[in-house]
Amino acid sequence: MGSLSNKTQELGGKAKQKAGALTGDQELKGEGQADLAESKAKQAVSDVKDAVQDAADRVKGALRRND
Numbered sequence: 066m067g068s069l070s071n072k073t074q075e076l077g078g079k080a081k082q083k084a085g086a087l088t089g090d091q092e093l094k095g096e097g098q099a100d101l102a103e104s105k106a107k108q109a110v111s112d113v114k115d116a117v118q119d120a121a122d123r124v125k126g127a128l129r130r131n132d
Contacts, residue, residue, distance in 0.1 A: 068111065075104040
């Protein structure tokens, strides 16, 4: 999932959380908190994936130079 989708989910979660807080709707506020947590988890996975790909690219580059 792309970072734009994560950002959209994060913003939606914040909106739900604030709307729930303003209206006293604890269920809506909880949904917003869950959306935020899910968005952060997805972003963390994406960050790890990117770091692993960068490391793999560096190793490939080093191996090519040694040929």
